[in-house]
Amino acid sequence: MKTTNKKILVADDDVLVRKLLNEFLTLCGYDVDCVSNGKEAIALVETDSYDVLITDHLMPEMNGIELIKKVRDIKKSLAIIGMSASEEERGFLAAGANLFISKPFSPYTLKNRIEEICLT
Template sequence: MIRILLAEDDTVMREYLSRALERSGYAVSAVDRGTAAIPLLESEHFDLLLTDIVMPEMDGIELAQRAGEMVPDLRVMFITGFAAVTLKAGKSMPQARVLSKPFHLRDLVLEVDRMFEMEHASGNI
């Protein structure tokens, strides 16, 4: 099963995203800030970091960069409601996907599915 680490400081959004991904067959661990994600990355295996960009303490870009150092093959998807931040994310982590708010939960699940299509098709996961 594909494991997703979700970092989102908005409680309602975090619960919404977690439920939608779990209903689609993903295992989700959710935290409310980037600094809370680091210990999980050290102790557990994740296939995808799904992170909001604008969060207190540590923003999603810094979290993704730290996570990339810790887990080189970790995939990253940013979610944000700020266009300027989207550009910054693209420059900082060009291999990451960026999903702009507002988005439909179905679109999020489709994007995550696309990220893992090749593994599903080849049976690597």
């Protein structure tokens, strides 16, 4: 599979979701890092360069909306996709997410949204 030179950070407390997204996005050619909470995500955003952050809503330490607000203070141009099984679209978008995806979703839907967000 071809590489895209795009680097993605996934923040989700569910180990299975992290594993599946890591495997799928890597197969799609992305360079992927995964963390289990918002504090870990902030530490990586401060020290590394990412093209896209994909974050869940409900996580320990710091939820996805709090994470987005802090990331926007650090890297205003970072593309952010919020994902949640709850109805949090407005909260994610108000916090600064570029896009929202409702769980459950097809991995191909996520891939298309990543491609869309990287083109803008």
